[in-house]
Every structure is written in C-alpha cells, then in structure tokens.
Amino acid sequence: MYSFSTKGIRSKRIHIEANGLRIPLLILKPLSEPENAPGVMWIHGGGYMTGMKEMAYIGRAADLVRNHGAVVIAPGYHLSLFHPYPTALNDCYATLLYIKDHAKELGINPDQIMVGGESAGGGLAAAVSMLARDKGKVKIAFQMPLYPMIDNFDTESSKDNHAKVWNTRRNHQAWAVYLRKDAKKEVSPYAAPSRQTDYSNLPPAYTFVCTAEPFYCETLKYIDDLKAAGVEAKVDVYEGMYHAFDMSEPEHPTGKEAIKNFNEMFAYAKEHYFAKQEG
Template structure:
C-alpha cells in the first residue's frame, strides 16, 4: 500500500542546499504579507554588462486597470525580425512581479536574439479567477499588435512561464486558440501550476512536509485565486480542466519527481499526446519545485536549463526551415 510517507527522494545536492533554508509546509495571510516584498529580485544586476535595451509599456484590461509590460531587446541592428518570448512570472499567482525569474528568458535573448516581453498581471487575493489569465492574455494581444514596432516576428511568438506562470501560460495559449487570435508558435511550461483540485498522488505526497511548495501552500494559493466561487472554475485559470487539448502549439513541459505539480504536469503532457499534439516532457529525478529557478548552480539545475535551450534551438530551427520552405 502506498502512503503519503512514500515519496521520491530529493537530489543530494539540492537536499544540502534546502537544509539551510527555513522551509515550512504552511503559508497564511501573515506569512504572505511578509514574503511578498522578497518574492522578486532587482533586474538591474542581470542587465549590467549585457547588450540589452529595456523599455516599459502600459496596456489596459477591459475594466480599465493598467497592465505593465517590460520589453527586453538585444542592443544593435534590428533589421531582421526576432522571435519573441512572452514571459509570465511565477509566485503561486499570489506574489512575484514581471522581473521574477527573468534570468531564464534573458538567457534565451542572449542565445537566440529573442525579444522578451514580461507581463505584470494582477495577483490574488486582490484579483480573482480568470482576471489573472485575462491580464496575461491582454498583454499578449498588445505584444502581437505591436510586433512590428518591437521587431518581433509574429509567426514566432513563444509563450513561457514558470510555476504559476507556467499555468497561466497554458491558460493564455488555450485562450488564444479558442478565440482565434494570436497564433502562438510554442509554449514552454516550467513546473506549471495547472490544477486547482490539488488531489493527485504527488499533491498528497508533499502535504505535511516542509518543502519549497507543499500541498498546503498550493491549497492556500488556489483558495485566494478562486475567491468565493470555488465551484465555478474556468479552465483558463486551471488548465487541467480543459476538455480539449487539440490544436495546441508544440509544447515543452518539465517538472521534478519530488514536488506537488509532478502528476498534473505529466497528465497534461499525456493528454496533449492523446489529442494528437506534440509535447516534450522532462521529469527530473530528485527535482524539487523550481529547482532550476532557485538553484541554477546545481548540476541538475544546469542540465534542466540546458535541455530547454536545446529544445528551443530545435524548435526555432524547425520554424526557420518551415518558413524557408514557404518562400
């Protein structure tokens, strides 16, 4: 019989680093208020010494709320249109900002000359339900509408995000498909937060134990996101509910074995395959939630980041070959 005490072990290098952190299994309103100011890091040190131009823009949601977007572009000649990484930050949909974990897409800017657009969506509990994913979608529409001015190739817009941002990226991709708007070329879902039900085996395995993100913290975050309508949940905010995963762009999903989101992420990839789509899935043995976000210096973190770059290389090369074949 499998019990919640039976769980995959943590990579030894990660375990040694985690042992030095004050991990807990519980998150509450007081702890959230304390954590929010520290849930991101200054972007300036990441930009220092790099040939990157940063611009700030504002678009508006349907209710008039401002949605800020940061645009990062390689400095220099922009005669050729570049691929775009539309980045959605993590933080459980309850903390973080548009420069959280921006080091990941900035690596892709360096490698591929991509334009990175990062969106500042509203957070729960101040905003609820689909408002968060609609903010992200509005930012995507703005990006597509201004593609020429930003030097973006509209046929190579890639939606990407980590953790909650990965779940929102999946929701944005579903919205764009269902509304027939922006033709998203690919999606990259890094340990995505996809299912509000919090009922998988991996959710139970990592409940009641200190961890980076636990079953309890997951339940707390979703409770803030869903507000007073927990029974009327949109598949765009909880993409695991989507009945139809056909006609999605090529997808990259990765996750660790030692984390809450493992099973919902594996299931999402499996359902994309069942619908005839293409998805590449990496399940990293011993990986905890966000292991390569917080610990890129570890061997497993470096390998995970490198695997994404290799997939992006193949994907962008395939797009170039397809475009060349149409000319």
C-alpha cells in the same frame, strides 16, 4: 537565493490599458537590435498571488534573450490577493494581443509568437494558449509552461507534499486566493487548465519538472493529454529536486542539465515552430 542579472539585455518598461486596468510590461531585448526575432510572452510565477515581472531576469526568460536573440515581454499581471481569476488571465491575453499588433516595432516575427512561464506563470501560459486557440485572434507558435500550476484538485504528487519552496499547504492557499469559493470546484480550463477536455490544436509544448514537487503529476498529465490530441509535446523529468530548482540552484548539476536542455529545446523551436497570423 536568486540573483538578478541584466548583463547582455536591454530593457524597457511601458504599460498598456485593457479591461479598465493598467498593465505594466517589461520588454527585454538583446543588445543588437532584433529583427524578425521570436517574441516570447514570459509570465512570472508566485502562486498567482505573489511575484513580479522582473523575475524574468532570474529564470529561463533571460536565456531566451541572451542565447537566442528573442524578444521577451513580461506582463506585470494583477495578483490574486486583490484581483482573483480571471484578471491575471485577461492581463496576459491583452499582452498577447499587444505583441501581435506591435510585432514590427518590437522586432518580432508575427508568425513566431510564443508563451512561457514558471509555476503559476506556466499555468497562465497554458491557459492563455487555450484562450487564444478558442478566440482565434492570435496564433501561438510554441508554449513553455515550466512545472506549471494547473490543477486546483489534489493529485498524487500534490497531496501530502512537504517539499521546500512549494508544498500542499501553500498550494491550497494559493488556489483559494486565486479562485475564491470555487477553489475546490469544477472550474473553467481557463482557470485551471487541467480541467480541459479538448487539447486539440493547441501549440506545441515543452516543459520540465522534478519528481519531488507538487506539480509533478499534473505536468506529466498535461503533456500526455497534448500528445493524445496529436500535439507535439515533450517533458524532461529530473529526479529528486524541488520546485523551481533551476532558478534556486542554477549551478547545481541538475540545474545545469535542466537549463542546457531547455536552451536546446528552444533552439529547436526557433527553427521549427511557426504559426501564421490571420488578418
């Protein structure tokens, strides 16, 4: 289904230590040495319990490197089967701090650190945006939580959903593994970003989602909540497609449209969104 391509990308694998754990990082750069480039932490999907950092090659992260000269740092966060919440979030936050502290050697503009990801990676992108805002140690210029997995409660689109790739059964299972006994409880917004009540001062956001997938309603609500708090936010909606269609069928007309619109939005963000670091 998926095709990995490293064309036009240089890669490097390192690891960092945080919270007593070793976190592997995949660093993707354009062929020409970047200087003052946008730095993007891109977080892979997989329901918090599967997936790998190398999925950056098959989704929109690769577009950012090839088409926009961005530097992408993809964390191999610890999966929930053996490391439930908050380990994955802590791994991503540690990666974010690493990007800030090493921006110069990475070729990154420290005032243009961004986050993004698909599905559970989108959920972690939203959660780490909230955590970074609240801790105040690193500023995020832009967030791209694509069709994010952010609500541990059923919504109108996630209940009784039998679509391919992701559906109600898989969603319930994944939240139960990630949150354990708290899967159906009111949890921290860092665990399930839809539980957030204060959306002010979060980074500008862009996402897209399709109408047939479980995360349709929670994605729209996230964007509406950001807008209501005065945050610039936009969502593109695609009719009838299924979860992660842009990765599964990038040559489908709708997949092509989603990819084109994503790239246009990132080009805009590269020109307009900055967040000056303090200290």
